[in-house]
Amino acid sequence: MTTGRFITFEGIDGAGKTTHLEPLAGAIRARGAEVVVTREPGGTPLGERLRDLVLHEPMEGTTEALLMFAARREHLVRVIEPALARGAWVLSDRFSDATFAYQCGGRGLDRGVFRALASLVHPHRNPDATFLFDLEPGLALERQRAQSRDPDRFEREAAEFFRKVRDAYLERAREEPARVHVIDASGGLAEVRDRLVREFERTFP
Numbered sequence: 001m002t003t004g005r006f007i008t009f010e011g012i013d014g015a016g017k018t019t020h021l022e023p024l025a026g027a028i029r030a031r032g033a034e035v036v037v038t039r040e041p042g043g044t045p046l047g048e049r050l051r052d053l054v055l056h057e058p059m060e061g062t063t064e065a066l067l068m069f070a071a072r073r074e075h076l077v078r079v080i081e082p083a084l085a086r087g088a089w090v091l092s093d094r095f096s097d098a099t100f101a102y103q104c105g106g107r108g109l110d111r112g113v114f115r116a117l118a119s120l121v122h123p124h125r126n127p128d129a130t131f132l133f134d135l136e137p138g139l140a141l142e143r144q145r146a147q148s149r150d151p152d153r154f155e156r157e158a159a160e161f162f163r164k165v166r167d168a169y170l171e172r173a174r175e176e177p178a179r180v181h182v183i184d185a186s187g188g189l190a191e192v193r194d195r196l197v198r199e200f201e202r203t204f205p
């Protein structure tokens, strides 16, 4: 626990990743490590302003990808790298896999453009581990409907969009099986938490 690690949580909207982030952070803190919990888009004052724009302002797909990466660069330089440099663990609710899934998978952004932007924005940094909360889009939608907030631009997308996003996430997991750990996010909260904890302990014994 003395060397910080960069861990990301991913999944389609409503898969449950945010619910499990703080409890895992608490478990790592209990082992004596400093933990920084953060999110994308966001994590910095500029990133949070960009978040507000991408979630609510209509825009073209490449513009959306560029703003995600702009927010990510600030996040990396101001939050993620300094925390890792002092030995903290960083738990981020989304990172570049989300751009691959939503902008390439969902919106059709060219994968070559994605790779070029990723190597410009974080050339020497990738998550040490990614926990991908995988859920059938219909179930994720039911969970989201139970929340009483106004849907954002992404949440208003059709089921077909989320099927493509999910497929792109699973493609990422097949490409990088040592890094991307797929967590079955169906079932009750305790069941999903147990799967996450088991996978975390297997990855970081």
Ligand code: Z5A
Pocket (backbone or CB within 6 Å): 011, 012, 013, 014, 015, 016, 017, 018, 019, 020, 039, 040, 041, 068, 093, 094, 095, 096, 098, 099, 100, 102, 103, 143, 144, 146, 147, 152, 154, 155, 185, 186, 187, 188, 189, 190, 192
């Ligand atoms: N986005 C993008 O397009 N490209 C990028 O590069 C990045 C992001 C970084 C905001 O992300 C949007 O940005 C996102 C993709 C896009 N799309 N949207 N919308 P976000 O992560 O901030 O927003 P989100 O995905 O909508 O997060 P979320 O709604 O918080 O979803 P979640 O984290 O997967 O779920 P949750 O909040 O933990 O749980 C949802 C509800 O289900 C909640 O009421 C829980 O109590 C409930 N829940 C959770 N687990 C269970 C179980 N097991 N059973 C029953 N109910 C459960």
